[in-house]
Amino acid sequence: MSALLPFLALDQTCERVQARVIEQLTEAGFRVKQTFDLQIARLTHPDCPCPHHGTDQCDCQMVVLLVYRKREAPATLVIHGQDERTWLSLASATGRHANQQLEAVLRRALTAYLPAALSPTEMAHEARPTV
Helix, strand or coil: CCCEEEEEEEECCHHHHHHHHHHHHHCCEEEEEEEEEEEHCCCCCCCCCCCCCCHHHHCCEEEEEEEECCCCCCCEEEEEEECCCCEEEEEECCCCCCCCCHHHHHHHHHHHHHHHCCHHHHHCCCCCCCC
16 A cells, blocks of 8 residues: 655646656666556457546546665656646655655755746647647
């Protein structure tokens, strides 16, 4: 069992936040490994409706990243998005000692730089990729 308490909420898509998080952490010297993607997992269940939208056409996303620094055990960062809103949480098993120093560094790094990196002003000047 784990506890997820968001420490940052942004009015951006999960995909955009995920890209910026990985970029920000990599530039800060962390190693980042993605271990889960909800939309990829949903591919094996095509007829499963979304509990939030009630359809199989869902924009909900959850991505789990392991974030490493030096030789320490990783921190588990969860990025959850729904309807153009994204939340960042650090997951730790309840009852287990988490790497509190690493988690504090990650919180500071992401809360200090990520909102500015995702400002609406910057987005207005960026070209959006076409699919």
